[in-house]
Amino acid sequence: MSQTDWSPDEHMLCVSIHDVAPATWSDCLRLVEAVRAVADIPLTWLVVPHYHFRPEQSLAMEACLNVALERGDELALHGYSHLDTEAATGGLRARFLRNVYTRREGEFAALMEAEARRRLELGLDWFAAPYCTFSPR
Secondary structure, eight states: OOGGGOOTTOOOOOOEEEEESGGGHHHHHHHHHHHHHHOOOOOEEEEOTTGGGOOOOOHHHHHHHHHHHHTTOEEEEOOSSOOOOSOOOSOHHHHHIIIIISTTOOTTSSOOHHHHHHHHHHHHHHHHSTTOOOOOO
């Protein structure tokens, strides 16, 4: 929607559920239940296929995400591991942002382009895997 198409009388809201992964799934469900209790609106699920490089898979989570897609929600790749694995380098500001502000979860903060591209491709491959019936593409 362009700025000229929007009327001040119209209200828009985007609700996203961050860090959707097997390790965080129970928290995600509680948040979704709270949102749905207030309003039945489309949600954006920000999925992290290998959250903190944990090798977990959850068929229940994937089934719920399929249902979410069917009801009109959106799935988005939110990184591959959501973990900053690069050495702590840089000045005080860079170290503060990476170690304190993001608590070492800014996955792409210090990655070289090739590694960032590799992780994005791994994440997209996860969505396209045979056990997943959904795809964000």
